[in-house]
Amino acid sequence: MDFQGINDRLLVLHAPGLLGADEPRPPDPADKKDKGRSGDPYVLVDPQQLVPFLEVCRDDERLRFELLVDLTATDPAVDDEQLWINVALLSVTHRHRLSIKCQLPKADPVLPSTTPVYRASQWHERECAEMFGITFAGHPDPRHMLLPDDWVGHPLRKDYEFPKEYHGISCE
């Protein structure tokens, strides 16, 4: 199925938390500042409803997204009040993909862990948590993934300040 088909199917199923879809569009000729948007289409989902949404994606016969390929986050800008959660799903049976985006307020970056739906997300969530300071409520193993256990700060946040030293090792 192409993106349109997947989106229609999600609408028919009343997938929980589905907020809309965003597709690439050319620049608006009337507005000179508008550059349009290129790249891939994605669906927007409420982060608090992500777990039941993924369950629908995985279990519906015509969607059948068996694989969670990627779960990550994005900090678009320092002055942006939202973080994005980006999920990439893949269906082995139907050979199609879906990109999901959730917007999560930086003031309270908490969402339920998706580990019960896909075991694959456990390590991705651990990485996301340490890099962006997101809390995945109910995560079975919330340790650091790549950073040392005593590392301070969340390096992939745009407002991250590089440490001056680490255990007596100068970083400048």
Place this chain on the structure above:
Amino acid sequence: MDERSTATEQLEARVREAQVAGGGEQEFMLDVRTQDMEVNFGPQHPATHGVMRVLMRTDGELCTGAQPHLGYLHRCAEKIGENVEWLQYLPYTDRYDYLAAMNNNLGYSMAVEAVLGIEIPRRAEMLRVICAELNRIGSHLIAFGTYGLDIGAFTPFFYAFREREWMQALFEKICGARLTYSYIRIGGVFNDAPPGWLEEVALFCDTFEQKWPEYYDLLIENQIFIKRTANVGIIPHDMALDFGLTGPMLRASGIDFDLRRDLPYSLYGEIWKDGAFRIPVGKGEKGHLGDCWDRTWVRMVEMMESIKIVRWCLAHIEEGPVLGDLPKTLRVPPGEAYVGIENPRGELGHYVVSGGDKVALRVRVRGPSFTNLAVLEDLLPGSLVGDAIAIIGSTDIVVGETDR
């Protein structure tokens, strides 16, 4: 106590299964349990294929728990991606899966091209596929050579490196580097093949085709190897999907899925329609479906399929430009794309976000080794300590990629 008894149950079930599969020939001693012990495997153990540490809980000869600790090779690739220009990031892609740098270049270039929305010259696509497939052969050669080394077969390693050396010499001729190529660029490839290069690739294919059956017999059909890997580290169908495994690990569990055929990119759709290659899928020939032997077998057979793809390209390549006309300082229009390609180890995904500037807002790398490694947490408990090496080796990870 609970964990211990479940692990023992798993082992007993596995032994029963092995006895059924092996016609009751194998006899296992089950009084191998002594006392709980924590064993630190790595960070520098040669069988970890890099700097990785696995904290293993053992009970005598039985592994009852495993916790991989990563991060020793973390080089902040994603953060660097947000701080350098689009083209400047390319050399960093070489350094995550350093055994398949061509494929990494291809994945990143394709992700940026998806946001740019540009077409690639046909000759460049041909050269991309040739290089990516040659690199796949080189990577699988390492996989099969070092796997033999891990479990005690020393000889295949030298044969593997002999062929790999030639492959690296070919890459040196086309781009000057032997490991970190940065040859596939955004918009095409860096330069055209030097005179005589394509003929030498054809010669490499001929030679490799002759040698390959020898390697197959030497390791894959070797009785000692079969005894060591068959029925060991079985990943069932559902577990493979749940853990998000990709590449040879997924296909070894009997799931017929390859991005080159099923979500084709570059020229692979055309090559597949021409019937030039097929996708090897594990069948559980020597033991149980999804065991270590199946994973090695899939990689082994894939090498020959790569040769066929290279040959198709050599037969169809035409003269033409190899690099599109792009400005030196690239400004990518606002947008985002996720592009996944079939790396030797599985799906390499790049998620790039552009804000319309000359620097990316986000470069996310989804390395196949990272997800393929996660399966160890569930796969090692219940196995024998001696099999742990065989299982870790069969996942064929590159630590540069798990840590990025």
